[in-house]
Amino acid sequence: MARVSGRTGGSRRWTALLAGGAAALLVGAGVVTANSAAATTAGHPFAGDAMAEVAAMQPGWNLGNSLDSTGADETSWGNPRITRELLANVRAQGFRSIRIPVTWGQHQGGAPDYAIEAAYLDRVKEVVGWALAGGFHVMINVHHDSWQWISAMPADRAGVLARYNAIWTRLAAEFRDSSPKLVFESVNEPQFTGSSGDAQNAALLEELNTSFRTAVRRSGGVNATRLLVLPTLHTSADQARLDELASTIEAMDDPNLAATVHYYGYWPFSVNVAGGTRFDATARKDLTDAFDRVHSTFVARGIPVIIGEYGLLGFDRHTGTIQQGEKLKFFEYLGHHARSRLLTTMLWDNGQHFDRTSFQWRDPELIAQIKSSWTTRSGTASTDQVFNARASAITAKTIALNLNGTSFVGLRHGSTDLARGTDYTVQGDQLTLTAAALTRLAGARAYGTNAVLSARFSRGVPWRINIITYDPPVLRSATGTTASFAVPTDFRGxxxxxxxxxxxxGSNAGPHDWTSFKEFDRTFAPDYSGGTTALKAEFFAEVDDGARVTLTFHYWSGTTVTYYVTKSGDSVTGTTA
Structure with a gap:
């Protein structure tokens, strides 16, 4: 693309900014002074250098399920009302940018004006003002409107476009002279219902993105050079979708544009279905290929990219859907490869990660890995679980280390360093725990985790290794209904x-009948404290009436246990034989 030939210097500035990132991440975590705020709004230091501006936004965080809620107000999806204190605490975590998704439809009047409710707009402006005053780069958008009414554009092009343009015309006027650290994103995850196919989808999205840019730029003021963010269809990283957006950006010939896609991982791994229990070579290649395509299509040509949302889809239901160690490996690698491809990342958080009342991370291990990935790599391993069967003598166990460019330093139990050569040995990337050490660490060999080890590397965060005693789980017969059925389970560690x-x-039963492996937490879920394994209504909804289904439960020790269920109307019978 000829237009971007002069923008490659931005990538050099991106690299330079990242080089100082480790020290700069926590600078200015509090509220900026009046003088510094004035200096920021007096001009646009990144005007014409979108690459540098997007680099300055790394890393980012999403204020999800608040102003984007489609209910009566920002608390309707279960999160507390946004406070200045919340934003200050997020900023103190080292995030430089905040994406504030906003859904406008239920706060918008009818044709022809499509006026935005004044009180709601004032609330959005208040939250944006707090975030800017707190030192954030701030990105706002048109969010769930994408599927609520914008998706109807194939059947009502004029009506949708008029309503969409009314929103951005009003927002452009309201924020015309706001700090250049305020960024506009045209629409979240654009999609169209009933279109004739890819060509029409591409044309409609181009019309939305073009109308958005026109509305903002013609309002003048800071908006003349404000950074504008344009999505691909569905915010997909598929090459065809990237090429469509690249064509739109080329036609706009505007140096203050960025592209955005979302990334939630290789789908079977992201939701734990079809046996996708591990962040394996297939899941890793999916991530690498997506980020490489984005880099080649945009960044290499001087157009910056924001991964506007990233995470795992299973998090929407339960953050334990993905096994902890596999989850950590995904986030370690994602942060690393995003840095290598000069992509700014914005963590999707709908309240499941950072507690918006206590201001504590619900999974400290996860956020430690994410933060570490902003600046370096961490060593990991093939597993974070070492199982010892209580019914058998303990033997030495070997796990493979993923050094990721680090070097292994040592192994620690609590505050005590284990002895190399006696408690463990390391040969290349193979870490072997001796039988004597495992026996000592297992103690009385109660079921469950007996000891937690910390593998330390030359940089990054340590890798936790759980020493676990188990025996094969025992399942028992049961009766119940399709709405409430649980297999009594003695997990035994x-x-x-x-x-x-x-x-x-031999054919596959239940949802996703193209695979025998069902979706974790949506169709089945363990309750370790309650001693049951629930089979959910979603599973039985797609099971043939009267047919016996063979269930095979796979456990992390490598054990498998067979169980049988039969549905008869609303009744369910489960047996072990």
Missing amino acids: DLLATMEAKYAD
């Missing part, structure tokens, strides 16, 4: 990885 479901003829 083991942990459930996945479940297969097949009919007697």
Whole structure:
């Protein structure tokens, strides 16, 4: 693309900014002074250098499920009302930018004016003002409107476009002279219902993005050079979608534009279905290929990219859907490869990560890995679980280390360093725990985790290794209904990885009948404290009436246990034989 040939210097500035990132991440975590705020709004220091501006936004965080809620107000999806204190605490975590998704439809009047409710707009302006005053780069958008009414554009092009333009015309006027650290994103995850196919989808999205840019730029003021962010269709990183957006950006010939996509991982791994229990080579390649395509299509040509949302789809239901160690490896690698491809990342958080009342991370291990990935790599391993069967003598166990460019330093139990050569040995990337050490660490060999070790590397965060005593789980017969059925389960220290479901003829049973491995937490879920494994209504909804289904439960120790269920109307019978 000829237009971007002069923008490659931005990538050099991106690299330079990142080089100082480790020290700069926590600078200015509090509220900026009046003088510094005035200096920021007096001009646009990044005007014409979108690459540098997007680099300055790394890392970012999403204020999800608040102003984007489609209910009566920002608390309707279960999060507390946004406070200045919340934003200050997020900023103190080292995030430089905040994406504030906003859904406008339920606060917008009818044709022809499509006026935005004044009180709601004032609330959005208040939150944006707090974030800017707190030192954030701030990105606002048109969010769930994308599927609520914008998706109807194939059937009502004029009506949708008029309503959409009314929003951005009003927002452009309201924020015309706001700090250049305020960024506009045209629409979240654009999608169209009932279109004739890819060509029409591309044309409609181009019309939305073009109308958005026109409305903002013609309002003047800071908006003349404000950074504008344009999404691909569905915010997909598929090459065809990237090429469509690249064509739109080339036609605009505007140096203050960025592209955005979202990334939630290789789908079977992201939701734990089809046996996707591990962040394996397939899941890793999906991430690498996506980020490489984005880099080649945009960044290499001087157009910056924001990964406007990233995470795992299973998090929307339960952050334990993905096994902890596999989860950590995903986030370690994502942060690393995003840095290598000069992509700014914005963590999706709808309240499941940073507690908006206590201001504490719900999973400290996860956020430690994410923060570390902003500046360096961490060593990991093939597993974070070492299982010892209580019914058997303890033997030495070997796990593979993923050094990721680091060097292994040592192994620690609590505050005590284990002795190399006696408690463990290391040969290349193979870490072997001796039988003597495991026996000592297992103690009385109660079921469950007996000891927690910390593998330390030359940089990054340590890798936790759980020493676990188990015996094969014991399942018992039960009766129940399709709405409420649970398999009585003595887990005996083991942990459930996945479940297969097949009919007697070998065909697959239940949802996603293209695979025998069902979706974790949506169709089945372990309750370790309650001693049950629930089979959910979503599973039985797609099981043949009267047919016996063979379930195979796969546990992280490598153990498998067979169980049988039969649905008869609303009744369910489960047996071990």
